[in-house]
Amino acid sequence: MPSQIVLHGLGLRKSFGSTVALAGVELMVHQGEAVAIMGPSGSGKSTLLHCLAGIMKPDAGEVHLLGERIDNLGERRRSALRRTRFGFVFQFGQLLPELPVDENVALPLMLGDVPRAQAVRQARSWFGPLGLAGMEGRRPGELSGGQAQRVAIARALVTRPAVVFADEPTGALDQATGHDTMRLLVEATRHNDASLVVVTHDPHVARWCDRVVEVRDGHILPTSGVRYAETPTPHTQVLGQVPSVSHVPVHGAEGSGR
């Protein structure tokens, strides 16, 4: 069971004009834990993710990463933190269309001053385990939606982040592909001891996670957040054709330190 608290948001409040998006939220995420954030449209899920990830400053409350307060850092330091300690997977991958996909994965390393050849080598080590062998030189437009999301997963993990944030990572995929993508996302983050915070509407996606929290009108429901079901969660089962991630590079292979 994970024990160390990696990410802790407390008393988080955020309004947009008269719209209260977050009305005082507390959420703790433990090391290696996968947490799904669910709730109706407009309930505050993305705002919560953005506040936890340092994309947005809350109006009140605090966010701590491994015990250090991060919400009050200036934009430059929050940007550096997002690049080095966090990984992101969005609904539409958000890969750079003009770059081959190995360079897309290598980009966060290069932005952190890892030499290009080393960054690309490190990036390529993710392709086989994620079922992308042979696709390193393709452009994002030459991939299927599921393949593009696997590239996005590699890009999110290549810097050895403490936490991966995913906002509707399967929202643009059919159900079977979404299922496989979610399985890879959960397995690969866990394999690298990273925590995962995933916003989703889809209960099938949420079932892959260790814990589900329900957001309503800017609050986390007090009844949500039940941990660790007795029954095996789907990530422990053998499912379908997607290659195992047991050989995903642990901590992204050589190079940059946490």
Ligand SMILES: Nc1ncnc2c1ncn2[C@@H]1O[C@H](COP(=O)(O)OP(=O)(O)OP(=O)(O)O)[C@@H](O)[C@H]1O
């Ligand atoms: N930049 C913004 N400007 C104005 N209002 C915003 C902004 N971002 C979010 N909101 C409002 O804050 C509330 C919460 O939005 P948020 O995007 O967090 O909800 P959500 O649960 O992620 O919704 P969805 O599932 O539809 O993506 C909504 O009423 C939304 O309209």
